[in-house]
Amino acid sequence: MPARGYIEINADKCKGCGLCISFCPQKLIRFSEKFNTKGYHPAEFHDPQKRCIACGFCYQMCPDSAITVYRFKGVTQNV
Amino acid sequence: MIKEMFLKKPKSLSEKEFTYCPGCHHGIVHRLIAEVIDELNIREKTIVVAPVGCSVFAYEFFYLDGTVAPHGRAPAVATGMKRALPDRIVFTYQGDGDLAAIGTAEIIHAANRGENITTIFINNAIYGMTGGQMAPTSLIGMKTTTTPYGRDPKKDGYPIHVCETLQNMKGVAYLERLTVSSPQEVIKAKKSIRKAFEAQINQIGFSLIEVLSTCPTNWGMTPVEAIKWLKENMVKEFPLGVFVDKTKGVN
Numbered sequence: 001m002p003a004r005g006y007i008e009i010n011a012d013k014c015k016g017c018g019l020c021i022s023f024c025p026q027k028l029i030r031f032s033e034k035f036n037t038k039g040y041h042p043a044e045f046h047d048p049q050k051r052c053i054a055c056g057f058c059y060q061m062c063p064d065s066a067i068t069v070y071r072f073k074g075v076t077q078n079v
Numbered sequence: 080m081i082k083e084m085f086l087k088k089p090k091s092l093s094e095k096e097f098t099y100c101p102g103c104h105h106g107i108v109h110r111l112i113a114e115v116i117d118e119l120n121i122r123e124k125t126i127v128v129a130p131v132g133c134s135v136f137a138y139e140f141f142y143l144d145g146t147v148a149p150h151g152r153a154p155a156v157a158t159g160m161k162r163a164l165p166d167r168i169v170f171t172y173q174g175d176g177d178l179a180a181i182g183t184a185e186i187i188h189a190a191n192r193g194e195n196i197t198t199i200f201i202n203n204a205i206y207g208m209t210g211g212q213m214a215p216t217s218l219i220g221m222k223t224t225t226t227p228y229g230r231d232p233k234k235d236g237y238p239i240h241v242c243e244t245l246q247n248m249k250g251v252a253y254l255e256r257l258t259v260s261s262p263q264e265v266i267k268a269k270k271s272i273r274k275a276f277e278a279q280i281n282q283i284g285f286s287l288i289e290v291l292s293t294c295p296t297n298w299g300m301t302p303v304e305a306i307k308w309l310k311e312n313m314v315k316e317f318p319l320g321v322f323v324d325k326t327k328g329v330n
Contacts, residue, residue, distance in 0.1 A: 005085065017102030017295075017302040023262055040101065059086040060262040063106030064097055069086040 005054025005071040007045050013066035016040035020058035020067060026051050029058060042066075089113040091122050093142050099133060102302025104292035107259045108201060108268075109140055112170075115273045116143070119280070125168040126160055128153045130177035133207040137172045151182025154189035157196045168279055170197040175216045176206045179239045186241070186287075193250020193284040197275045200241060200287055203294040204313060211297030215239040218316050223297075238316055242289050246322040252284035254323040258291045258314065260306045271321075278326050291317055 009020075009029075014036060020043050021029045028051060032044035043066075045052075054071040091113035099105045116122050127145035129137035130153050138145025148156040153171035161169045178186050178200050189196065205223055206212040213223040213230060216238050220229040242256045253275050259265045268290065275286035291313050293305035300308060 005082070013096060015101035019102060019302055019306075022303045054085060055262075056086045057262040060265040061107065062110075063099065063101075063103055065088040065092060065106065065110050067086075068084065068088070070082045071085040073081040073083050 003047065003050035003052050003054075003072070005069060006047065006052050007054075007058060007070070008068045009043050009045055010066040010068075011036045011042040011044075012038070013064050014040065014042035015064055016042055017063060018043070019061040019063065023057045023061045025055060025057060026053060028052055089117045091116045091142050093140055095139050097140060098136060100294075100296040102293065102295045102305065103133070103207075104203070104259050104290065105134055105201060107265060108199060108290055108292070109137070111259070111265065111269045111272050112172075112199060113141060114269060115276055116141075118273065119276060121168050121276075121280070124166065125170070126157075126164075128157045128160070128169065128171040130171065130173040130182075132174040132177050134172055134174060134201070135208070151177050151180070152185055153177065153182065154185040154194070154196065154198065157198075158189055158192075158194045161194060161196050165195075168197075168276065170199060170276070170279075172199045173201070174207070175200070175202045175204065175214045176209075179215045179241055183239075187245070187248070190245045190248045190251050190285045190287070193248075193252075195279055195282055196285060197279045198285075198287040199272070199275075200289045201292045202241070202289055202313075202317065203292040204238075205294050205297050207294050207297055211294075216241075216317075218312060240317065242287070242317075242322045245287065248285075250284050251287070251323045252278040252325045253286035253288075253321075255287075255321045256289040256291065256317060256319050258309065258319065260291075260293075260309055274324075274326055281326070283325050289317075291319075 129147040131150040212225045278286040295305040
């Protein structure tokens, strides 16, 4: 199944609370090993197999509005 | 492949970073309010009244006109604004220490008068900004810095149920208690917040949304553990649901 979309995480806004990580149904988000400017380990999108379904759960749970969700046109309508 | 932006930060939310702790539900509720304001297209005529507490700078996080009221007096300030400028949409954003402790008189009388304002009430059962003291909504047996052996009803009283207190007031148009503890609940919460604002736009009366929220820092848990604790303990003490809904048949 091709990816239906992808997300972008604003690493400098992220406070590393981990809510997106715990609610991602595909488990595609993890803590980065780097630090951001605030000193947190921000969330990092890791999707090498293109399994993101663009459900937007990470966006809904993010308390800092750091996540933007993109959907591919055409793919969602077929699934 | 053509990509389209599906979900992004709403326009009514400012670029300023939230001053809240990691995992705090204030941020989620802020975003929902901003999304509703964008959808209803009322950004140019909405006024926010911030409380005293963690969300004291709430007016800085929205691209809205706003002010901050003395501790607990946000409904009184909002009443004045709404009466002077009846074409504006006025909402207050209050925590449990602000609304249920020092501001009990203001909220009860604003509801009883049926003031045409909206209140978003964040109930996290603790005083957040001052460092985790017992709030009127703290659960029985809950450990806080002022009740280190747990809240004892003989000494400290019982938790205040704000929605149950206000539901018999005749001026109340919409009253609901909800959580934002899962993506499904967040989507439902947005619809409820929209209903509360619509009740004000249609001039039906006072509307209040109580959001059961977490305080991971002062509860001493991780954000994920705090959500679990909220579902297991707080929802039992404060049952969710719609208490008053006079919006049916108006639209």
